[in-house]
Amino acid sequence: MAVVARSVVVGVDAGGTASKAVVVDETGAVLGRGSAGPGNPAAGGPAAARAIGSALRAALGPAPATVTSGVVGVAGASALADPAIAAAFAAEWEALGLRCPMRIAGDAVTAFAAGGDWASGAVLIAGTGAVAALVEGFEITRVAxxxxxxxxxxxxxxxxxxxxxxxxxxxxxxxxxxxxxxxxxxxxxxxxxxxxxxxxxxxxxxxxxxxxxxxxxxxxxxxxxxxxxxxxxxxxxxxxxxxxxxxxxxxxxxxxxxxxxxxxxxxxxxxxxxxAHDPALGAARLALRSTAQATTNAAFDTAFRGSAHRPGPRRSQ
Missing domain, CATH: 3.30.420.40 (ATPase, nucleotide binding domain)
Structure with missing residues (x-):
């Protein structure tokens, strides 16, 4: 009997230290995760695309799945204006068999989406660097x-x-x-x-x-x-x-x-x-929203009310 491919969406958090990918189904249930090396194209160039592809490959695993949408949160997203880097990303999507839209978003947007069930508000990021952004309808309208x-x-x-x-x-x-x-x-x-x-x-x-x-x-x-x-x-x-x-x-x-x-x-x-404990899941949330499954999206958003406000682990970085 033929195996029917499951419809899923993917989300990626690609930063200067690591790339993390998550696969979720239409209900928001996490089906797989993967990680790889640095995915900031501004710093890593075409190698960042390969790292993101590796993380996605690990998250998708061997089980057949139809990816209907994907969002990649990237620090240094403007680097995709470089034709060589854009070509490297296109090559990775083709190698993975991804024919769905793969949206590249700023990491501030995916971090914001991971922090609660809001569509508008502010995000304050402090890691190696620091930035604040105003988000309206999941689009950045102001940066500090x-x-x-x-x-x-x-x-x-x-x-x-x-x-x-x-x-x-x-x-x-x-x-x-x-x-x-x-x-x-x-x-x-x-x-x-x-x-x-x-x-x-x-x-x-x-x-x-x-x-x-x-x-x-x-x-x-x-x-x-x-x-x-x-x-x-x-x-x-x-x-x-x-x-x-x-x-x-x-x-x-x-x-x-x-x-x-x-x-x-x-x-x-x-x-x-x-x-924002899990920006990759925030990216998947945005990918799921783009599938126009209104009821499912509402259920997925509700899940953030219980998860986005829990305290982080005690550590120094």
């Missing part, structure tokens, strides 16, 4: 920061790490400086300056800063407190008081001092807050 670590990304992991290195260079005997020096393999302040000139991934120090802040180190606490203040200031640049806010990115999903500081500031103004 997201300018990169040299010009902005205030409150991000890169910002935390760079602040820690600057403090260590000036106050070599501080406890925070000792941890930074150990991370850098620096025996002297001059060694640290030399290390920093090579522009290492300063964001790797963010867990160190968060750990020390939780342990009561005053310098680390001052840095994380200022990070929370700057992130909320970035959010305020959207000029959307009263809008629901979705928190996303490692610093705001896990139980870090930065997240707690942001939550305290938002609670003081009575904001409604959700957390």
């Amino acid at each position: 920061d997201g300018l990169g670590w040299l010009l902005g990304d205030e409150g991000s992991g890169m910002w935390l790490g760079l602040r820690a290195v600057r403090l260590a260079a000036r106050r070599w005997r501080a406890p925070l400086a000792r941890r930074v020096a150990a991370h850098a393999g620096a025996a002297t302040a001059d060694d640290l300056v030399y290390w920093a000139q090579a522009l290492p991934p300063f964001g790797a120090l963010a867990p160190v800063v968060c750990e020390l802040a939780d342990a009561g180190d005053p310098d680390a606490s001052a840095i994380t407190t200022e990070a929370a203040r700057r992130l909320v200031a970035t959010l305020d640049e959207l000029e959307a008081p009263g809008a629901p806010v979705v928190l996303a990115g490692g610093l705001l999903v896990a139980d870090t001092p930065v997240r707690r500081g942001v939550l305290a500031r938002l609670a003081a103004r009575g904001a409604t807050v959700g957390t």
Whole structure:
């Protein structure tokens, strides 16, 4: 007897660290997951498309399925204007046998969709970088920061790490400086300056800063407190008081001092807050909505009411 292919949709969260894919059926039930390497085309070029394809291949598995829609949330989506990168993505869809529309969306949109059952509101992302976006009808209408670590990304992991290195260079005997020096393999302040000139991934120090802040180190606490203040200031640049806010990115999903500081500031103004624990599922939510299955979409949205507000795991990044 012939096996009937099941109709499914796919969602992908493709970032600078990893690509994560999820397959769901028409009821929103998760049928498969897959992960692969970095999927940011702005940083990885055509290799990002191959990583996303690998994640999708693992999520789809060997069982026959008809993919009716797909959404890929990508950091650096504008890079698809490059013909070589666009061709690489088209080649991956063809290799996977995907003949349905595969929408490329900004990662802010898919993160927002993962944070609650709202169609409009604000999303605040703080991971390696930091950005805030106003979303209306699942479309970005305004953006604040997201300018990169040299010009902005205030409150991000890169910002935390760079602040820690600057403090260590000036106050070599501080406890925070000792941890930074150990991370850098620096025996002297001059060694640290030399290390920093090579522009290492300063964001790797963010867990160190968060750990020390939780342990009561005053310098680390001052840095994380200022990070929370700057992130909320970035959010305020959207000029959307009263809008629901979705928190996303490692610093705001896990139980870090930065997240707690942001939550305290938002609670003081009575904001409604959700957390984007699974942006790949948010992408699948958008893909499902595009299939025009109104009843199913409503049921899937309802599921977010119970899942989007649970606390994240306690960790430093």
